[in-house]
Amino acid sequence: MSERPEIIHYFGAGPALLPNDVLKQAAADLINYQGTGLGLGELSHRSAPAIAVVDSAKESVKKLLDVPDSHEVCFLQSGGTGEFSALVYNLLAAHAKKTGKKGIANYLVTGSWSQKAAEEAKRLGADVNVAVNAKINGKYGTIPPPSEWSLSPPEQTAYVYYCDNETVNGVEFGYIPPVPEGVELVSDMSSNIMSRKVDVSKFGAIFAGVQKNIGIAGATVVIIKKSLLEKPADSELVALGIPLAPIVFDFATIAKNNSLYNTLPIFNVHIVSLTLARLLKNGGIPVQQVISGRKAEKLYMALDSATEGVYMLPVAKEVRSRMNIVFTIPGEGREKAFLEGAKKKGMTGLSGHRSVGGIRISSYNAVSEQSIDLLVDYINDFAKTI
Amino acid sequence: MSERPEIIHYFGAGPALLPNDVLKQAAADLINYQGTGLGLGELSHRSAPAIAVVDSAKESVKKLLDVPDSHEVCFLQSGGTGEFSALVYNLLAAHAKKTGKKGIANYLVTGSWSQKAAEEAKRLGADVNVAVNAKINGKYGTIPPPSEWSLSPPEQTAYVYYCDNETVNGVEFGYIPPVPEGVELVSDMSSNIMSRKVDVSKFGAIFAGVQKNIGIAGATVVIIKKSLLEKPADSELVALGIPLAPIVFDFATIAKNNSLYNTLPIFNVHIVSLTLARLLKNGGIPVQQVISGRKAEKLYMALDSATEGVYMLPVAKEVRSRMNIVFTIPGEGREKAFLEGAKKKGMTGLSGHRSVGGIRISSYNAVSEQSIDLLVDYINDFAKTI
Numbered sequence: 162m163s164e165r166p167e168i169i170h171y172f173g174a175g176p177a178l179l180p181n182d183v184l185k186q187a188a189a190d191l192i193n194y195q196g197t198g199l200g201l202g203e204l205s206h207r208s209a210p211a212i213a214v215v216d217s218a219k220e221s222v223k224k225l226l227d228v229p230d231s232h233e234v235c236f237l238q239s240g241g242t243g244e245f246s247a248l249v250y251n252l253l254a255a256h257a258k259k260t261g262k263k264g265i266a267n268y269l270v271t272g273s274w275s276q277k278a279a280e281e282a283k284r285l286g287a288d289v290n291v292a293v294n295a296k297i298n299g300k301y302g303t304i305p306p307p308s309e310w311s312l313s314p315p316e317q318t319a320y321v322y323y324c325d326n327e328t329v330n331g332v333e334f335g336y337i338p339p340v341p342e343g344v345e346l347v348s349d350m351s352s353n354i355m356s357r358k359v360d361v362s363k364f365g366a367i368f369a370g371v372q373k374n375i376g377i378a379g380a381t382v383v384i385i386k387k388s389l390l391e392k393p394a395d396s397e398l399v400a401l402g403i404p405l406a407p408i409v410f411d412f413a414t415i416a417k418n419n420s421l422y423n424t425l426p427i428f429n430v431h432i433v434s435l436t437l438a439r440l441l442k443n444g445g446i447p448v449q450q451v452i453s454g455r456k457a458e459k460l461y462m463a464l465d466s467a468t469e470g471v472y473m474l475p476v477a478k479e480v481r482s483r484m485n486i487v488f489t490i491p492g493e494g495r496e497k498a499f500l501e502g503a504k505k506k507g508m509t510g511l512s513g514h515r516s517v518g519g520i521r522i523s524s525y526n527a528v529s530e531q532s533i534d535l536l537v538d539y540i541n542d543f544a545k546t547i
Numbered sequence: 548m549s550e551r552p553e554i555i556h557y558f559g560a561g562p563a564l565l566p567n568d569v570l571k572q573a574a575a576d577l578i579n580y581q582g583t584g585l586g587l588g589e590l591s592h593r594s595a596p597a598i599a600v601v602d603s604a605k606e607s608v609k610k611l612l613d614v615p616d617s618h619e620v621c622f623l624q625s626g627g628t629g630e631f632s633a634l635v636y637n638l639l640a641a642h643a644k645k646t647g648k649k650g651i652a653n654y655l656v657t658g659s660w661s662q663k664a665a666e667e668a669k670r671l672g673a674d675v676n677v678a679v680n681a682k683i684n685g686k687y688g689t690i691p692p693p694s695e696w697s698l699s700p701p702e703q704t705a706y707v708y709y710c711d712n713e714t715v716n717g718v719e720f721g722y723i724p725p726v727p728e729g730v731e732l733v734s735d736m737s738s739n740i741m742s743r744k745v746d747v748s749k750f751g752a753i754f755a756g757v758q759k760n761i762g763i764a765g766a767t768v769v770i771i772k773k774s775l776l777e778k779p780a781d782s783e784l785v786a787l788g789i790p791l792a793p794i795v796f797d798f799a800t801i802a803k804n805n806s807l808y809n810t811l812p813i814f815n816v817h818i819v820s821l822t823l824a825r826l827l828k829n830g831g832i833p834v835q836q837v838i839s840g841r842k843a844e845k846l847y848m849a850l851d852s853a854t855e856g857v858y859m860l861p862v863a864k865e866v867r868s869r870m871n872i873v874f875t876i877p878g879e880g881r882e883k884a885f886l887e888g889a890k891k892k893g894m895t896g897l898s899g900h901r902s903v904g905g906i907r908i909s910s911y912n913a914v915s916e917q918s919i920d921l922l923v924d925y926i927n928d929f930a931k932t933i
Binding site: 164165166169171173174175176177178179184185187188189191192193198199200202203204205206207237238239240241242243245246247281284285286370372377378379380395399404405407408409410422423424425426427428429432510515 | 560584791
């Protein structure tokens, strides 16, 4: 079997590091799954072992996040970007079922992912209200307080959408956005799911591409309030100017079929299942939340306490992401020197997103505290060379 | 590492058997890819190794099928069922670009998959013309000759859709459907791609979920004529009553970004790449086509030559599938006895689709000729016990 080091100092933003034991188990299961003589990728998605994989992944999501009975857990394909569209179709339809009207889609735009989601909603014909646009001088890095949000009137609101953690910009909500009673809240948690407690009952829908904290690319988890699976007839939706979901993005169809309406990539879901089982075994979210917080604290402390001006952190302190720690190093060639020095010490995946540059440390669940400690030492040492 | 027998006698309809060496390589690459120290599922989809995977899979598709420069190869998610919708959006848009009109979507319905595709097109608001409905007394098993098809007038035709091999019903086209000059032909080749030569130049689009002949579930290959990537402005499409594609199904966006607009499941594409590289090494399509034909011939000969009435083959001889050989065994308990006897000899995956019952032998590329020979012997022996 291929080997790899016990601890890998990799800080990529996603697809991202996964636990060694998860990958080793998955690799074995790709060849011969539970003594069936066949690999998991070769088994019918309707076979008993495949259904058990889906059920197990679902159960783990439910246990870890205390998902109430009011909500359903589904697995789909096409990642977070696919969900940008799926949510528009499904949430507008649910609102039309309740009110007979095409509601307004509200977006809290706090970074490039929520911006993309809002753009997609608009493109698909939703009536979009950008309730928050946190871009200042072309840059994201703050979240204005709720008192400054301009939400549409509650009765006209189909949903309020936000991105809980902006992977590119390093901006994370520290709280659940307060919305009026009865308004559906929708959240993209692709890059911080399973890193802290979430009160699922507060949400209409939560989704996450799995390739950051809980798997490899190819599966998407959607937690949806069951009452939102009801929708009017297609003809009524069309009459209201609400676009119809392609069948693979129709949450009602997916939920009714236990995520097996069409061929689900069971192997990819299995990696999620293994990762979540491991998390449960290690104490679940309460333990992970402490570790995630501590890792971020160590990094920010090192960056903040370096000689003034060495590291520039563009994100306001109260909304700094625990998952994606972004900064720049002013001075010609310094970022390059930082990255090269890190690489020499075995630390990689630290380049900022191509759209914003700089340095980005992604500290997902699988990134060990040892890796963070090594990086903290390096951050301190590098500052002294400036 | 997990072991498995050298030869596995598994005839499942998909997800289906894959070559041992492909799975072993993929399993190793999941843990440590090309000495990077990271598994392939952990690398950014925009990293050089990931892009190389996409490029390699694309190149292999092009080489194996002699894809002309007029066509582009893309990888997407959401499988064949996702493409049922994607084609509607993209092909109607392309037709509108050429003609300024919403064209008619023609469907040759020869089995349950093309039926589903036609239903989805209708649901999404396409003007659907079912040019062929081959269902007779509730069953599929024939393809009426082209002279009996009722295609819409060429200038009004957005596309003509057909399923080259109906996995459930065991019906396969033995020829490329003749359509008038300038009419775009679209084919679902999910279950027979890479089993025989295809003149790609004759097609507007070809797609295939990869989980039968060339991979595990999670990736879909689309071969699209480049000229069909041009489309009118969204506002014009809306005015014509043409639904807009969710961005992940917009072929122009996918093609422009080398299939990396959003996070592609690189590991799943890698398995396709490995399977295709192996096929190329073993002689490519010319060799595979001979093997596929011979395997099917052996099976049909055994079934046809058994004592009359033992095996009932519902599909007309001239459209019998080489990939999915379906039959029933009249007489109470006989199918069960057949399946149990097969299992005792190590042969599994032979149950018919849940919607039609009976027996189905899937003879995809990875099913060895030894497996077929063993099954042929068993078919002969079982008939003698009746």
